[in-house]
Amino acid sequence: MSTIDYSEKIPNNVDLANDKTLQRALEHWQPRFLDWWREMGPNDFASVDVYLRTAVGVDAQGWAHYGTVKMPDYRWGIFLADPIADRTIGFGDSFGQPVWQQVPGEFRSQFRRLIVTQGDTEPASVEQQHRLGHTCPSLYDLRNLFQINVEEGRHLWAMVYILHAYFGRDGREEAGELLARHSGDVDKPRILGTFNEPIEDWLSFFCFCYFTDRDGKFQLKSLAESSFDPLARTCRFMLTEEAHHMFVGETGLGRIVRRTLEVMKEAGSDDPEAVRRQGAVDLPLLQRYLNFWFSSSLDLFGSEVSSNAATTFANGIKGRPDEMTQYQDHVCADSTFEIEIPDGKGGVMKDTSPMRNAMNEVLRDAYIRDCEIGLKRWNMQIKRGGHKFELKLPSNRFRRAIGAWANIPTDLEGRPIDREELDRLLPGWLPSASDKAFVRSLMQRVVEPGKMAAWIAPPDRGINNLAVDYEYVRLN
Numbered sequence: 285m286s287t288i289d290y291s292e293k294i295p296n297n298v299d300l301a302n303d304k305t306l307q308r309a310l311e312h313w314q315p316r317f318l319d320w321w322r323e324m325g326p327n328d329f330a331s332v333d334v335y336l337r338t339a340v341g342v343d344a345q346g347w348a349h350y351g352t353v354k355m356p357d358y359r360w361g362i363f364l365a366d367p368i369a370d371r372t373i374g375f376g377d378s379f380g381q382p383v384w385q386q387v388p389g390e391f392r393s394q395f396r397r398l399i400v401t402q403g404d405t406e407p408a409s410v411e412q413q414h415r416l417g418h419t420c421p422s423l424y425d426l427r428n429l430f431q432i433n434v435e436e437g438r439h440l441w442a443m444v445y446i447l448h449a450y451f452g453r454d455g456r457e458e459a460g461e462l463l464a465r466h467s468g469d470v471d472k473p474r475i476l477g478t479f480n481e482p483i484e485d486w487l488s489f490f491c492f493c494y495f496t497d498r499d500g501k502f503q504l505k506s507l508a509e510s511s512f513d514p515l516a517r518t519c520r521f522m523l524t525e526e527a528h529h530m531f532v533g534e535t536g537l538g539r540i541v542r543r544t545l546e547v548m549k550e551a552g553s554d555d556p557e558a559v560r561r562q563g564a565v566d567l568p569l570l571q572r573y574l575n576f577w578f579s580s581s582l583d584l585f586g587s588e589v590s591s592n593a594a595t596t597f598a599n600g601i602k603g604r605p606d607e608m609t610q611y612q613d614h615v616c617a618d619s620t621f622e623i624e625i626p627d628g629k630g631g632v633m634k635d636t637s638p639m640r641n642a643m644n645e646v647l648r649d650a651y652i653r654d655c656e657i658g659l660k661r662w663n664m665q666i667k668r669g670g671h672k673f674e675l676k677l678p679s680n681r682f683r684r685a686i687g688a689w690a691n692i693p694t695d696l697e698g699r700p701i702d703r704e705e706l707d708r709l710l711p712g713w714l715p716s717a718s719d720k721a722f723v724r725s726l727m728q729r730v731v732e733p734g735k736m737a738a739w740i741a742p743p744d745r746g747i748n749n750l751a752v753d754y755e756y757v758r759l760n
């Protein structure tokens with residue numbers, strides 16, 4: 285197993301000390317990253333002590349060290365999962381051939397685009413969550429927010445390393461641009477839509493972690509299959525950290541549901557107004573937030589049918605999540621995939637696409653199945669509480685801005701409806717201005733160790749076997 289050298293300016297397990305040119309280039313990028321962190325990250329909390337985990341190895345057991353750090357002193361480093369001996373290409377036209385240690389010239393621009401797009405999302409989310417610390421529901425949650433923020437910063441490092449090490453001058457320029465675009469910026473926005481959406485409250489934050497970080501999981505899983513081995517290894521290690529981000533989303537939303545059920549029981553009513561009077565989130569309101577973040581995140585997978593998706597698969601650039609264990613046919617040269625598209629007459633029709641062209645949809649389908657797991661769990665809680673209400677994911681045709689269903693008005697079940705009907709019904713399906721104002725009114729910061737805001741139940745356990753009431757962030 286490779287070890288990480290922490291005596292270096294940039295902790296790494298890629299033997300940076302033996303590549304002086306690369307080391308210098310990255311050491312030149314480092315202060316620019318720190319400037320960006322100060323300007324765009326959770327800098328109002330720069331001087332507080334946070335109980336954080338830091339990667340200290342890539343071994344599945346014991347890869348992280350837990351300790352108290354001030355965020356600007358976090359050791360952002362470059363960590364690749366250990367190479368798999370004799371790894372061969374797992375999909376596409378070159379199936380079975382040895383993986384690449386360098387980027388083949390003919391695939392360079394496709395690789396660069398994918399890496400830049402992935403890299404762009406990492407700092408974007410830190411920017412989106414920039415001010416959330418001020419309204420944390422507990423110190424436990426505040427710590428989780430900061431843990432996610434520093435790790436997204438590290439994921440940016442992961443992509444910047446690949447750009448610098450394998451893409452020459454273009455790569456260095458792209459690495460600079462990753463710090464120049466900003467979430468929601470009118471002139472220089474982040475590349476993908478969802479990463480320009482503001483995250484102004486913790487309900488949105490938990491939805492983002494649940495839905496949008498999960499898109500990240502699927503993108504990373506498919507890049508972890510890549511024939512370009514350094515990229516695959518980088519993504520494999522990122523996934524280790526990413527799991528916590530989804531945990532924060534899933535448990536965060538689960539705790540909100542649990543608290544709401546308690547309030548409904550106390551009030552003896554499931555009337556949203558009664559729930560709101562007790563300072564909790566009513567379930568229909570939660571449903572509208574789920575509708576918003578789920579539908580926005582679906583677009584991140586791209587068009588249902590895409591020649592780009594076909595070439596990246598054929599060329600061995602981007603595979604499917606768990607390619608080896610989930611699929612039998614790894615070449616997909618003549619298989620097909622059935623998709624549903626608008627029939628142009630206000631209805632839905634089935635269409636058949638070559639499998640390779642439908643890879644975005646294959647990925648999106650797997651993502652949707654993964655999203656359903658949490659909903660099943662929350663619905664079980666609701667049912668056990670004796671309530672009829674059921675949380676649902678809207679159809680993958682609802683409110684899409686990309687692909688066959690882009691700008692086609694549908695209801696939550698994906699049935700095409702006319703535009704007037706949509707305009708009339710949409711405010712009931714998405715968070716309204718008054719929903720947002722109500723959620724904002726709940727966002728009062730709670731920083732007494734172990735105490736929780738009234739709208740969220742405590743977690744089942746603390747971090748790294750510590751108690752829930754441990755002082756995870758010392759605000760001094």
Ligand SMILES: [Fe+2]
Pocket residue numbers: 406435436439500526
């Ligand atoms: Fe990430």
Ligand SMILES: [Fe+2]
Pocket residue numbers: 436497500526529
């Ligand atoms: Fe993440």
